[in-house]
Amino acid sequence: MAGGNAIRGSRVGAGPMGEAERGEAAPRNRIGFWCANNHESRVAFATDVDVPETWDCPRCGLPAGTDQQNPPPAPRTEPYKTHLAYVRERRSDADGDALLEEALSRLRARRGA
Known part of the structure; x- marks a missing residue:
């Protein structure tokens, strides 16, 4: 044997692959x-x-x-919504103004004290 190792270049599980080894x-x-x-x-x-x-x-x-003449339609993708867009869905402008005024009045009271 010239050079040495008989299993050089092989790995565990290496070998001929075929139906006989894997089954039907x-x-x-x-x-x-x-x-x-x-x-x-x-x-x-x-x-x-x-x-x-x-x-x-x-x-x-x-x-x-599976029907070539009538493939399923592409799904409709919703555009990305910002946090502000979700807030605007839940609250009207009047509700937002009331909340802002309440928060500002609390902040002014805290600074004044």
Whole structure:
């Protein structure tokens, strides 16, 4: 043996991989899914499972369905709201003015004392 180590370059579990080592593959069905951008994804499912109605498109991330003519619509995204926008949903301008005046009067009373 020139140079030494007989197991050099190998690792645990290395070796020929094949059906004999792994066993038989489960029977599968390949199902086509189409998104609103007309991307097709073919996903393999075991024959004994229920196929989902939608699948996320790996190319654009939109939901994809099994009907090529009627793919699911893209989800509607809500714009980002600031904290002030959420406050304005809960309170009217009159309520905000009353709260501000109350806080200012407390602050003035504290400074005056």
